Amino acid sequence: MTTITYREAVREAIRNAMRSDPRVFLMGEDVGRYGGSFAVSKGLLEEFGEERIRDTPLSESAFVGAGIGAALGGMRPIVEIMTVNFSLLALDQIVNNAATLCHMSGGQFGVPVVIRMATGGGRQLAAQHSHSLEGWYAHVPGLRVVAPATIDDAFGMLPTALEKPDPVLIFEHALLYNVKGELPDGAGPTDLDRAIVRRTGKHLSIVTYGGSLFKALDAAETLARDGIEADVIDLRTLRPLDDATIMASVARTRRVLIVDEGWKSGSLSAEISARIMEQAFYELDAPVARLCSAEVPIPYAAHLERAAIPQTDDIVAHARRLVARNV
């Protein structure tokens, strides 16, 4: 058992993959000499050299597309985009190429590219560096979308993603990089298919992922002191969604609060809510509740930003209301 940060877990995962498979390389803005804008790739240039730790120009579309092309050409690229906000400059490549080529070619060409990016707010970086747009990507067939929240998954999802013959988008919440945790000895690849119940309870299910997971677990701790026991589900994978785990939890608790740092309108939380209606409507004792970011561009000022993003005390308040409510 070692104590490491989330950042170090991602770095070790990249290092291991690069050591074990010569097809793997890392490419992105400032991943080399700078060490990564979140310092994830620090030290990798020294170990692997410029050929395999490739600094790119500020050309998101070209280097993401080049990652897709290199994957078509037999490589296993890891493309780092600094944040999801900048990924919009590469949206064409991700949505029109990575997601379509396999189907559109009648199954002739898989696209085994891994695209990592930071997501989320909470660092007073204002509206162009703070958004949570992973739900958009989860809309798109042909992509796999995952959001590792724990040290285990930060370390274990990347190697599994690299094994997939399809494009995998990995969303790393920017506030998680400094989080410390235990990585068990012999920790290895983790799956990209299942949600995990991180805490069990019988009174409500809190469904969340990524940066909101620890807020939800903290909230569950507070609620437990009042005798409210929450199931906390870490979605882990946003596409495909693990319906079975969600529905099994709903069947036990009969109340659901979805916590998502994305906006509410047309969102991942809306999708999960709809699936619960379709698959578990008669299990519910109360309407599905959602706690999402306020429908505003995330602002700079600390008090406004805090108010815009779901916080632990908001989760507690929503959970209490949900448990008190009866149909």
Next chain:
Amino acid sequence: MRPFVSRTHALELLRAMVRITRFEEKCIELYSASEIRGFMHLYIGEEAIAVGVMNALTPEDAVVATYREHGHALARGIAMGPVMAEMLGRQEGVSRGRGGSMHLFDAATRFYGGNAIVGGGLPLAVGLALADKMTKRNRVTCCIFGEGAVAEGEFHESLNLAALWKLPVLFVCENNLYAMGTALERSESVTDIHQKAASYGVPSEAIDGMDVIETEDGAKRAAEQVRSGAGPVFLEFRTYRFRAHSMFDAELYRDKAEVERWKQRGPVKTLVERLEASGLGSHDDLAALEAEADAEIDAAVAFARAGTLEPVDELARFVYADAAQDARLATIVHTGGR
């Protein structure tokens, strides 16, 4: 200096061009009869580029083309039957009927589409070339696009990256003067396109795209230069599309006299005239090659018509290459929405 061409080779070039022209004329017929649907973009007038460029490539090289790619696919050596079957939406088609006219793919000849987002193929070509360079395979990736793509950011990003990393990409710009209905001088501040490549330090050249002897010679020289490891090369072929942009285009943006002027320089016409002038061939050769092409086309149409429709149950196949995932998503499609 004009390269020397034997009668045999000249007839090979003519045969390759005539196949494309006649194939597309048949496509128009089938489109009118509603057997082909969707968007269909014709290449007639530009045949010399596909033929010249594909002759410069080896089977190990890769091709990334545009949605006006029937000519490239045929010249690359993809069998005509499966190409036609694709146009008819049959599962015997090159893309199992999932792509249609704009999305012909073929792993065997390393033909990576059929890409219908203008400019979107350039980064893919850069990546394919990067894979070759990193694995020390001496292969060329040929990236074809129209002059309309030059206005896209992806064009500039890709040229820069290919030049910066000295990647083996042969950039082939088919400058047919119109991006759909927008004339080049109405969309570009600098209309001399190959100069833009030069601004990234990419060796570039403008070539008469109506003369197949020139296109082949230029493409061969450029491909050899790319193969030598010096980095990308950019060719601008000056050409003209004789037909409308797509089957939905009423051609209100250009006058008929202009089209007629270019037709006088048509690639087939130009080559036949040259054969006659040099005593190497005649119109009889053309007629023979057309008859030969027509027979192949008839067989391709018969193959396509005899093709089958993929069962709707297989709709969700190939969304993912990962078979286990595929099965799971198929379940979602079938239970989630119905």
